[in-house]
Amino acid sequence: FDYDLTPHTRHRDMTVARHRAFVYENRPKLEKALLAQIARAHAEKPIDIFFSYFYAADITAATLETIRDMGITTVNWYCNGSYQFNLVEEIAPAYSYCLVPEKFRLADYQRIGANPIYCQEAANPNVYMPHDLPYEFDVTFVGQKYGDRPVYIAHLRKQGIDVRVWGPRWQSEAHNLPLWRVAGSRVKRFLRGAEPLFPPRIPADICGPPLSDAELIKMYSRSRINLGFSNVADTTSGIKQVRLRDFEVPMSGGFYMVEYMEELAEFFEIGREIVCYADKQDLAAKIHYYLQHEDEREQIRQAGWRRATRDHSWQRRLSDSFAQMQLRDVTPSKPEIHA
Structure with missing residues (x-):
């Protein structure tokens, strides 16, 4: 998604007046750009999954429904639900699936009509690897x-x-x-x-x-x-x-x-x-x-x-999640690991 989200990351909490004013003014612009880019890409080659890390301050349920109406599975990954569940509560039910790393929050997602999949945090072994350095x-x-x-x-x-x-x-x-x-x-x-x-x-x-x-x-x-x-x-x-x-x-x-x-x-x-x-x-x-x-x-x-x-690689986590969604696993079967 080619869009500068930096200002949006500073205005997430809709209970704060200045955040709310920013969101009401700028969220429609973000959604318009997002839908235009998705429609253009979908016309060139059908999109299987729309994968996001969005708050309710970033997108509305109506826009998510528009994306799903294109035949695209929508998935939101959100890892602040332990103490900021309220910031996604409005949009979670509009997604096809919500990836949730907080096990105790699964019932809360279900309560509001969302479709959660337990997906714990992980790491990328191609990035996180040992270095041969002396202890300091x-x-x-x-x-x-x-x-x-x-x-x-x-x-x-x-x-x-x-x-x-x-x-x-x-x-x-x-x-x-x-x-x-x-x-x-x-x-x-x-x-x-x-x-x-x-x-x-x-x-x-x-x-x-x-x-x-x-x-x-x-x-x-x-x-x-x-x-x-x-x-x-x-x-x-x-x-x-x-x-x-x-x-x-x-x-x-x-x-x-x-x-x-x-x-x-x-x-x-x-x-x-x-x-x-x-x-x-x-x-x-x-x-x-x-x-x-x-x-x-x-x-x-x-x-x-x-x-x-x-x-505990992301490849392993997402493969398991895709299997639960009954989606094709598009990740490599064996990620490269550096000892």
Whole structure:
């Protein structure tokens, strides 16, 4: 689809007045361009599947019905349903199928008349692969600063663990800026349960900027232990979520230690392919253990890589989804894997 969606990505929530005004003005333009391009391409060669990652702010049910009336199967992939289901609730029933990675949301999709297929996150083995690099860091986390993540990082520091972080808001947030610069946004995040009102101070010298994709993948090989968190931003919700990182780190050959959630056990053998922790005390204890037991850590790292490359590629996920839709699998039967 040849269209600049960048402005639309900043106006997703129709409950926000300025977002709503943008959507009402610009969504019709997007839909007009989309229908024109689909009609032109469909006339040249029949389209089997229209595959999107759309919010209700991007498209209306009426436009989706128009696409389906052309004889095209419509599929929407959406992976923020754990805490933003309301942003697709209006359009989900208009799709032929909705690919849903949050198992607990399947009933909600069915309740509103949608046709969900459980399709968990995955990774691409042609992109996420091990790199032959020396270890530079004991423990790292790459991802956005929110929720209770700073609490965990601060606890590890108190336990004498050399942990480093990269990603949005770590460098530019409250611990590095005057309070008056961040007070407003901090209070807003506190009121919606996204983080403590006074999060712990994280030293600037352990914080780095967002990494490029290439830098991110190499970081997994540069770190003895790669951290993951399962909580969503609203820590009061109790919702935990399987994430892309859960597959990308092992597929990249990294040793992965992630916050436990039951669903992870469906994809990895915990303790043999990845390691899970229950709370910040358990996390610190397991970090100390695996830093001291290199051979065991290496066995788990290799087992995690084998499992991820064998079972958790996007080719595998989409093949299974197409089979449930009774659609022809157009992906290669054996994706190239780089050890």
